[in-house]
Every structure is written in structure tokens, then in C-alpha cells.
Amino acid sequence: MGIRSMLGRITASEEEADREELREFCSGVDATPLDQVVTRAPGRFVGEIRSIRIVPRAGADALEVEFTDGWGAATAVFLGRRKIAGLTPGRRLLVRGVAGLESGRTVMVNPVYELLQ
Numbered sequence: 001m002g003i004r005s006m007l008g009r010i011t012a013s014e015e016e017a018d019r020e021e022l023r024e025f026c027s028g029v030d031a032t033p034l035d036q037v038v039t040r041a042p043g044r045f046v047g048e049i050r051s052i053r054i055v056p057r058a059g060a061d062a063l064e065v066e067f068t069d070g071w072g073a074a075t076a077v078f079l080g081r082r083k084i085a086g087l088t089p090g091r092r093l094l095v096r097g098v099a100g101l102e103s104g105r106t107v108m109v110n111p112v113y114e115l116l117q
Helices: 003-027
Strands: 042-057 060-068 073-079 092-102 105-109 112-116
Touching: 003 042, 042 073, 073 092
Parallel strands: 073 105
Antiparallel strands: 042 060, 042 092, 060 073, 092 105, 092 112
């Protein structure tokens, strides 16, 4: 067994352990799993922020926050914002809003959010 394959196994095991820990945390919160989102219906979702980016939308900046619960992923879009204090990668949050599909992604525009942890 080469060093690369051994490193690949260690990394994969660590990623799987992190995903399992995140799934366990999210299961303990009263929220809909992200792989079971019903579009155009109000929902409550929980997850860990994976990435944050600023994207121009309709002539103004929008903050896009991608988060995951270990089963699926979604993006919360905050129109007219470039930054929101406390929203950083690795932070867990609870989001309430109406989900829709945009280019095959689950998206919520201007949801109500609560920082966890």
C-alpha cells in the first residue's frame, strides 16, 4: 500500500466521521433534512456553513451562504448584503424560509436565520 492510498483512506475516514457527526447534530434539531426539501413550502432547515460568496443579483450584491446537513445542501441568499456578522464557514445555523429551485440548487431568499453553537 502506497503513502498516497493510505493518506486517501485516512482523509476519507475523517471526512466520513465529520459527516456522521454533522448528521447526528442535525438529527437532534426539529428541522427538515435538506435531501427532503419541499419547494414552495415554508420549512425549517439546519446545517453547517460550507461556503460564503458575494454574487451580483439584479444590479445589487447578494450574500450566498451554502450550507449542508450531511444529507444534502442548500443556499441561503441575502439580497443587498455583503456581510452578516457571525456567518462564517464551519458555523452551524438554523434557517426558516420558503425553498425554491434555481439552476438545480435548493435556494432560500432572505430567510430568517439563527446561529447555533
